[in-house]
Amino acid sequence: MESETSLTCPSGWEERTKPLGWSRRFVFADYEATRAFLDRLTALSESSGYYPNLNFARDYVVITMQFDGDTVDPKLAQYAHAAQAAYDGKD
Amino acid sequence: MESETSLTCPSGWEERTKPLGWSRRFVFADYEATRAFLDRLTALSESSGYYPNLNFARDYVVITMQFDGDTVDPKLAQYAHAAQAAYDGKD
Numbered sequence: 001m002e003s004e005t006s007l008t009c010p011s012g013w014e015e016r017t018k019p020l021g022w023s024r025r026f027v028f029a030d031y032e033a034t035r036a037f038l039d040r041l042t043a044l045s046e047s048s049g050y051y052p053n054l055n056f057a058r059d060y061v062v063i064t065m066q067f068d069g070d071t072v073d074p075k076l077a078q079y080a081h082a083a084q085a086a087y088d089g090k091d
Numbered sequence: 092m093e094s095e096t097s098l099t100c101p102s103g104w105e106e107r108t109k110p111l112g113w114s115r116r117f118v119f120a121d122y123e124a125t126r127a128f129l130d131r132l133t134a135l136s137e138s139s140g141y142y143p144n145l146n147f148a149r150d151y152v153v154i155t156m157q158f159d160g161d162t163v164d165p166k167l168a169q170y171a172h173a174a175q176a177a178y179d180g181k182d
Contacts, residue, residue, distance in 0.1 A: 031142060035133070042126070051122060051149035058142035 007072045010084045021066040022080055026087055031058045040086040050079050098163045101175045112157040113171055117178055122149045131177040141170050 009015040013024040028034040034056060041063070045051045055062040063083060065076050100106040104115040119125040125147060132154070136142045146153040154174055156167050 031136075045122075053146065053148045055144065055146045057144045 006081055007074060007077050010080050012084070013080065017070070019066050020070040020072070021064065022076075023062060023064040024080075024084070025060055025062045027060050029059070034059055034061060037061055037087065041083060044079055044082050044086070048075060048079055050075055052076070052079065097172055098165060098168050101171050103175070104171065108161070110157050111161040111163070112155065113167075114153060114155040115171075115175070116151055116153045118151050120150070125150055125152060128152055128178065132174060135170055135173050135177070139166060139170055141166055143167070143170065 009022050010024070013022050015022055026037060028037065038054070038056065038061060041054065041061070052063050052065040055064070063080070065080065067073050067076060100113050101115070104113050106113055117128060119128065129145070129147065129152060132145065132152070144155040146155070154171070156171065158164050158167060
């Protein structure tokens with residue numbers, strides 16, 4: 001757990017309003033890479049208790065998260081930044 | 092591999108046209124059940140080489156498959172029936 005959680009939409013993600021939500025499509029070279037990323041997301045969900053909508057097939061994963069009450073939820077924001085870090089290989 | 096593959100849309104699935112596609116939403120009691128089903132679908136994909144679009148969150152999985160040329164592909168049809176059998180606990 002970071003001491004400070006960014007409440008801003010991660011770079012490269014799409015932010016929608018009404019209702020407020022963040023999403024990003026991640027593209028992979030093959031299914032093995034896709035599945036490795038899904039495994040990382042599973043671990044994130046199991047540690048945070050947050051399960052975003054995930055859409056995937058062989059070579060892509062789309063993460064879609066919606067915020068209740070049009071307010072950024074720190075838990076969801078942390079998930080987004082952690083997912084991005086996992087994709088970037090920075091975690 | 093079954094000796095005969097049904098080319099008809101499995102019971103409970105939705106069939107769309109233009110383009111031809113089959114889909115079904117499966118609902119589960121909890122994430123553990125959802126994940127167990129996803130694991131079954133992964134095994135199906137790895138054995139068949141077919142990776143449908145999957146959409147899921149904590150307690151549901153939506154399988155969406157589209158056929159090229161508006162013709163039922165036996166490999167995809169077999170995947171659909173196998174997924175349904177896995178859900179029904181009949182496999």
